[in-house]
Amino acid sequence: MTEEIVHIDEKSFTFSDAVVAVGGIDTSYCYQCGKCATGCPVAYEMDLTPTQLIHAIQLGLKDLVYNSKTMWLCAACQTCSTRCPQDVDIAEVLDTVKILMQRDKKKPQLPNVLKFNKRFMGNLKWFGRLYELGMIAMLKLSTRKFTQDMGMGMKMLKKRKFSIWPRFKGGWAVRKILRRVKKQEKA
Numbered sequence: 001m002t003e004e005i006v007h008i009d010e011k012s013f014t015f016s017d018a019v020v021a022v023g024g025i026d027t028s029y030c031y032q033c034g035k036c037a038t039g040c041p042v043a044y045e046m047d048l049t050p051t052q053l054i055h056a057i058q059l060g061l062k063d064l065v066y067n068s069k070t071m072w073l074c075a076a077c078q079t080c081s082t083r084c085p086q087d088v089d090i091a092e093v094l095d096t097v098k099i100l101m102q103r104d105k106k107k108p109q110l111p112n113v114l115k116f117n118k119r120f121m122g123n124l125k126w127f128g129r130l131y132e133l134g135m136i137a138m139l140k141l142s143t144r145k146f147t148q149d150m151g152m153g154m155k156m157l158k159k160r161k162f163s164i165w166p167r168f169k170g171g172w173a174v175r176k177i178l179r180r181v182k183k184q185e186k187a
């Protein structure tokens with residue numbers, strides 16, 4: 001049986017160091033038990049399971065991580081972080097990778113997820129709470145998939161799962177929080 005040898009150069013170390021610097025999580029504590037992947041509700045859709053993604057970070061395989069769909073499929077349920085016997089906050093690591101990708105100007109494998117996140121935050125900023133119809137309208141404009149999910153949307157509207165008109169409540173407070181976060185990020 002031949003063994004594949006992975007060569008780790010100096011650059012390899014800087015990637016896991018960057019994860020520590022930006023997210024404050026040291027992935028070297030992971031001993032690959034696999035508990036995070038077995039508990040993840042969306043792992044079956046991922047190209048790299050959370051366990052594999054952490055391993056790729058340990059090895060400094062930045063391109064493999066950046067080209068993965070994993071962090072864009074993550075539902076941020078925190079199950080992985082809760083299950084980890086080594087207290088590695090995997091959910092935070094996935095968020096950190098997304099931040100690093102933006103800094104490195106890398107495009108996501110699932111661009112519509114990024115568009116959704118941006119529309120969601122924009123909506124929250126204006127209305128103080130989620131105005132679903134407005135958010136979906138903005139999302140459709142950016143993705144140009146106008147008819148996708150139309151049937152389900154009509155059904156939800158009929159059952160009054162969301163309202164036609166927005167309710168403005170606390171938008172100023174949310175904007176204040178976001179401004180504070182931006183300041184902290186810059187600092």
Ligand code: SF4
Pocket residue numbers: 036039040041042043050073074075076077078079080081090091094
């Ligand atoms: S936070 Fe993301 S990666 Fe972790 S278990 Fe939930 S969906 Fe999976």
Ligand code: SF4
Pocket residue numbers: 029030031032033034035036037050051054080083084085086087088090
């Ligand atoms: S649960 Fe923790 S120690 Fe186990 S594979 Fe996942 S990150 Fe590594």
